[in-house]
Amino acid sequence: MERHGLATYLIGFVLAVVLTAIPFWLVATHALPPQRLLLVIGIAAVLQVLVHLRFFLHLNFTTTPKENLLALVFTALLIFIMVGGSFWIMFDLHQRMMS
Amino acid sequence: MSVMHLSEHEREELETREQRALGFWLYLMGDAVIFALLFATYAIMIPGTAGGPTGKQLFNLNNAALETALLLVSSLTFGFASLSVQAGNRKAVLGWLGVTFVLGAGFIFLELREFAGLIAQGAGPDRSGFLSAFFTLVGTHGVHVSMGLLWIVILGAQVAVKGLTAPVASRLFRLGLFWHFLDIAWVGIFSIVYLPGLL
Numbered sequence: 113m114e115r116h117g118l119a120t121y122l123i124g125f126v127l128a129v130v131l132t133a134i135p136f137w138l139v140a141t142h143a144l145p146p147q148r149l150l151l152v153i154g155i156a157a158v159l160q161v162l163v164h165l166r167f168f169l170h171l172n173f174t175t176t177p178k179e180n181l182l183a184l185v186f187t188a189l190l191i192f193i194m195v196g197g198s199f200w201i202m203f204d205l206h207q208r209m210m211s
Numbered sequence: 212m213s214v215m216h217l218s219e220h221e222r223e224e225l226e227t228r229e230q231r232a233l234g235f236w237l238y239l240m241g242d243a244v245i246f247a248l249l250f251a252t253y254a255i256m257i258p259g260t261a262g263g264p265t266g267k268q269l270f271n272l273n274n275a276a277l278e279t280a281l282l283l284v285s286s287l288t289f290g291f292a293s294l295s296v297q298a299g300n301r302k303a304v305l306g307w308l309g310v311t312f313v314l315g316a317g318f319i320f321l322e323l324r325e326f327a328g329l330i331a332q333g334a335g336p337d338r339s340g341f342l343s344a345f346f347t348l349v350g351t352h353g354v355h356v357s358m359g360l361l362w363i364v365i366l367g368a369q370v371a372v373k374g375l376t377a378p379v380a381s382r383l384f385r386l387g388l389f390w391h392f393l394d395i396a397w398v399g400i401f402s403i404v405y406l407p408g409l410l
Contacts, residue, residue, distance in 0.1 A: 121290035128283055132401075136276050139406050146410045157402035161395055168286055168391040177229065180236050187240040191247040198251045 124167025131160040228381040235385045239392050242355075246396050249348040250403055257408075259340035266341075266408025269334055271325070275405040278321050279397065282356075285314035286394040293387050296380050301370060304383070308367045311390070315360050322353045345404065352400060355393050362386050 135153045138144055144152065165171045171181070217225065257266070292307035326346070329335060336346035366386055369379050 118291075118294060121287055121294070124290075125283070125287045128286075132279055132283065132398075135402065135406055136272070136279075139409055140272055149410060150407060153402050153406050157398055160398050164286075164391060164395045164398065168290060168394070169388065177233065179233055183233075183237055183240050187243055190244055194244070195247050195251040198248075198255065202255045 120167050120170070124163055127163045127167070128160055131156045131163065224377045224381075228377070228384070231381060232385060232388070235388060239388060242392070243396075246348075246351070246399065249344075249351060250399055253344040253348045254403065256340045256344035259344075261339035261341075263339040263342065264332075264334050266345075266404070267410075269329060270405050270408045272405070272409055274321060274325055275401055278318050279401050281314045281318040281321070282394050282397050285311045285318070286391055288314065289387055289390045293383070296375060296383050299375055301375055304370050304375065305367060308363050308370070312360055312363045312367070315356055315363070319353060319356055319360070322349070326350070349400060349404065352393065352396050355389075355396070359386070359390055359393060362389070 135149075135156045138149055138152060143149075170176070171184070173181070288307050288310045292304050292311060295303035295307055329342075334342055336343045363386065366379070366382055369382070373379055
C-alpha cells in the first residue's frame with residue numbers, strides 16, 4: 113500500500129495525451145499512407161497500455177505482489193493463444209475459400 | 212511505514228485488503244480475456260458488412276476523440292480521488308468522485324447518442340455481422356462504464372455516511388482498479404475500431 117504521488121498521475125496523463133493525440137492527428141490529416149498509419153496506431157496503443165499499467169495502475173517489479181504480475185502474464189498468454197488462434201483459423205479459412 | 216510498526220489489527224486489515232485486491236485483479240484479468248475475444252471477433256467481422264455501411268461511412272473522428280478525452284481525464288480525476296483518500300481528505304474525495312462521475316456520464320451520453328444515430332440511419336446491430344460485432348464490443352465497454360458510474364455513486368454515499376474507514380478506502384482502491392482498467396479497454400477500442408475504421 114505504498115503512496116503514489118501526484119507527479120505519477122500527471123506524468124502518466126501527459127504521456128497518455130501525447131500517445132492519443134499522435135494517432136488521432138495522423139488519422140485526421142491522413143499524413144501517412146494507411147499501412148504505415150496502422151503501424152503507428154498499433155505502436156501508440158501498446159505504449160499507452162503500458163503507460164496506464166505503470167502510472168495509473170501502479171504496476172512495477174518491486175512493490176506489486178508477485179501473484180498479480182503472474183496473473184497478468186498468464187492472461188497475456190491466454191489472450192495470445194486465443195486471439196492468435198482465432199486469427200490463424202479465420203485467415204486460413206478465408207484463403208481456402210478464395211482459392 | 213514498515214509492516215513491523217503496525218498493530219495486529221492494522222496488519223489484518225492490510226492483509227484483507229491485499230487479498231481482496233488480488234481477487235479483484237483476477238476478475239479484471241478475466242474481463243481482459245472477454246474484451247480481447249470481442250476485439251478479435253470484431254477484427255474478423257470488419258469485412259462482413261453484408262452490403263451495408265462500413266466504419267468509414269459511420270464513424271465520427273471528433274466524437275471518438277471527445278469520448279477518449281472524457282475517459283482519459285476521468286482516469287486522472289479518479290487518481291486525484293485516490294490521492295485524497297491517502298491524505299484522508301473526505302471532502303476532496305467526494306469532490307473528485309463527483310467530477311469523475313460527471314465525466315463518465317458525459318462519455319455514456321456521447322456513446323448513447325452515437326448508438327441512437329446509427330440505429331436511426333438503419334445501421335443497428337441487426338444490419339450486418341460487422342455492426343453486430345461493433346455494438347457488442349463497444350456496448351460491453353459502455354455497460355462496464357455504466358456499472359462503474361453506479362459504483363461511484365454507491366461508494367460516494369459510503370464516504371459521505373461512513374467516512375474514509377479502512378473498508379471504504381479498500382473498496383475505493385478496487386473501484387480505482389476497475390476505472391483505470393476501463394480506460395485501457397477504451398485505448399483498445401479507439402485503436403482497433405475508430406482509428407483504423409476511418410483510414
